[in-house]
Amino acid sequence: MGNGFKDLKINGIGQVAGGVYGSIVADGLATINGDVVCDSLTSNGTLKVKKSVEAGKLRMNGTGSASESIRGGELRIDGMLKVDGHVRFVEMDINGMLTASGGIAGEHAKVDGGMKTSENAEFESLKVHGQIHAGGMINAGELEILLEGNSQAREIGGERIVVKRKLASPRRLLSLLSSSLAARLTAESIEGDIVELEETRATIVRGNIVKVGPGCEIERIEYRQHCEIDPRASVRSAEQV
Numbered sequence: 001m002g003n004g005f006k007d008l009k010i011n012g013i014g015q016v017a018g019g020v021y022g023s024i025v026a027d028g029l030a031t032i033n034g035d036v037v038c039d040s041l042t043s044n045g046t047l048k049v050k051k052s053v054e055a056g057k058l059r060m061n062g063t064g065s066a067s068e069s070i071r072g073g074e075l076r077i078d079g080m081l082k083v084d085g086h087v088r089f090v091e092m093d094i095n096g097m098l099t100a101s102g103g104i105a106g107e108h109a110k111v112d113g114g115m116k117t118s119e120n121a122e123f124e125s126l127k128v129h130g131q132i133h134a135g136g137m138i139n140a141g142e143l144e145i146l147l148e149g150n151s152q153a154r155e156i157g158g159e160r161i162v163v164k165r166k167l168a169s170p171r172r173l174l175s176l177l178s179s180s181l182a183a184r185l186t187a188e189s190i191e192g193d194i195v196e197l198e199e200t201r202a203t204i205v206r207g208n209i210v211k212v213g214p215g216c217e218i219e220r221i222e223y224r225q226h227c228e229i230d231p232r233a234s235v236r237s238a239e240q241v
Helices: 173-177
Strands: 008-016 019-032 036-049 053-066 070-083 087-100 108-117 121-147 150-165 184-197 200-212 217-229 234-240
Touching: 121 184
Parallel strands: 008 019, 019 036, 036 053, 053 070, 070 087, 087 108, 108 121, 121 150, 150 184, 184 200, 200 217, 217 234
Antiparallel strands: none
């Protein structure tokens, strides 16, 4: 790697100590028993990290868990990753499920599947095709949620917030009968410069421009410039402020 740190390869069932490495490649069932700092970590199979991870690139193909926080440059998940701590990566690409007991933060994230945090989710841009659950706040400059199943947060804030229901394809009849019909975002408050909502239940929505689409149940809207309400939405009050 040119940095003087050794590379590590785990095949089959293996356990290694933590430490500082160049690249780590784990194929099979791997356990790392300490804190890890590395240029790259790729897991194909099942990975358990008993401590924290700091990686330039972390690639997870399969399932993984970390008992403390993970952070780094790029995170890609094809499968499931559960973290007992915070997750902080500059770029995230989630195909599957990321679950964290701490906050999840970064610059850019794309989620095809699900993201769940007990605390806050904070990004410059966040695109979710599927579900997102935040025990605290979702805060993103650009936030786009294409709902499939239920999503929720206590508060949502951003510059541009777009929430739409994902339309089921004709081939996916089961989804027509199940999750897509129930797809909904629930939040106490949603606040942004431009807010466009479908299938959303909220106590208060604030924005410069607010567009409320079908399936929404909003207690109160406070808008500065423009407000548009679909006849298929339920809004108790809307006021220009």
